[in-house]
Amino acid sequence: MEIKKAAVAGTMESSDVYVEIKPASDIAVQIESVVAQQFGEEIERVVRQVLEENGVKGAHVSLNDKGAVECVIRARVETAIRRGEGERDQ
């Protein structure tokens, strides 16, 4: 899946995560999280996994995480990917 345009998903509410994705030639993941100490590595692992599962080879993804659980992070990242591939308008 190719990221053709910048897209966002999620909110800055507590227990949610705000995901931004941009087209790029490589993969880069940037994470800001209120639970960075407790779950920072785990969050990055999940984001990279979702990118891989969706066949994304090039994208810069940044997360502003307000303590979202894993299923929420997966859903928000996946939504950002789908919005970024340009199939439908945001």
Place this chain on the structure above:
Amino acid sequence: MNNSKVVSSIKEAIQLAGLKDGMTISFHHHLRNGDYVLNMVMDAVADLGIKDLNVNASSVFDTHEPLIGHIKNHVVTGLEADYIGGVVGRAISHGVLDKPVTFRSHGGRPSDIEQGRSPIDVAFVAAPTSDTMGNCSGKYGKSACGSLGYAFADAMYAKKVIVITDNLVPYPLADFSISEIYVDYVVQVESIGNPAGIVSGTTKITRDPVGLVMAQYAAKVIEHSGLLKDGMSFQTGAGGASLAAAKYLKDIMLEKGIKGSYGLGGITSYMVDMLNAGCFEALLDVQCFDLGAVESIRTNPRHREVTASHYASPSVRSSAVDSLDVVILGATQIDTDFNVNVHTDSNGYIMGGSGGHSDTAAGAKMAMIIAPLTRARLSIVVDRVLTVSTPGSTIDVLVTQRGIAVNPRQQELKERLQKAGLPIVEIQDLKRIAEELTGTPKPIHLGDKVVANVLYRDGSLLDTIKSVD
């Protein structure tokens, strides 16, 4: 005989009071996040070139952020408080102050002042109304805050007392709270505070469905605890879920025709509604949280101001917490031994304090913690709290939306609640349920420096708080 104690400025009062380097000054927090007085006084002190002061404030709010600058400039080198909000707390956690902060409880503070363990050189009383000789009250004036409960010990035991008011009235103010016999100087200023800041943003009933479930459970726990009968006394915090619990409790009390004895503590409009509906004979009020409470304490003789000592001191003959049946309290963390943290957040930053938490928990027949099982991907229930604010031996019940845990030492209560069909679980199970949802958190890293000592209400050291790098 001089018939006025009014002096022209805060600076003049400070100089007349003889404030010098190294002394202790004190403040009370009834104006909450609307308070101007602490900042005005500290600016005046800094202008006068006075340094190395110890500040004993009953609470420090975010509006007191300029205090950080005074610490950096060594105007303030010591800090004692019962509660420190997140802004100043963060600076303290980063080690801005060389000396550890001393945290007390709302009962421990006046106890230590009255016992001479925590002497005050100059006390500053923020008075919404004062006469020219210093008889003062929080019930009247544009900055009315209601009770002045926390200021009494300061006024009665400080070597010098300065009243700062924005509503100076002719002598005598008949309905005074703090008497002129304690007051040295009176200063009139344009404004002592922002009335909008006196009313906390938290004093609204929650509409969050999780909060409402917790509140319903909390009310049912009280209903089936064996304590819900004529004469019951009750305290609750100003958090949204606690207020919702009070509302459900009120419905149950009215339905069953139960007449309680008193409501205690920081008082909100919801407690006033319970008084007026006949749920209580009286309110004992150390601090008003909203304008409904201010109006009530001004007009209703059954709504009484009490001093902080009367509220919660462990060293007086008796205090109101000693007769308390039920208290509802919050927590940032609670561990499997029921120890509660209300001082630090999940990353170790100072963002609160005991207030009356440990006092009421010690006094009440049933101390109940009400908290959501998780907040922002972290379990409320942990193996060991980062900071012990209130010992688990004084906590009886934890209410979450996913179940209710009863301290093992309260076997009879546990059986009562089980019989009533409430969802009773072990506290370890709550931790497990939470971590199934969140995952297992990695332990956080804290610094080596002790930035605060937490004193229990009897003056003993309960815990220390480490710096955050």
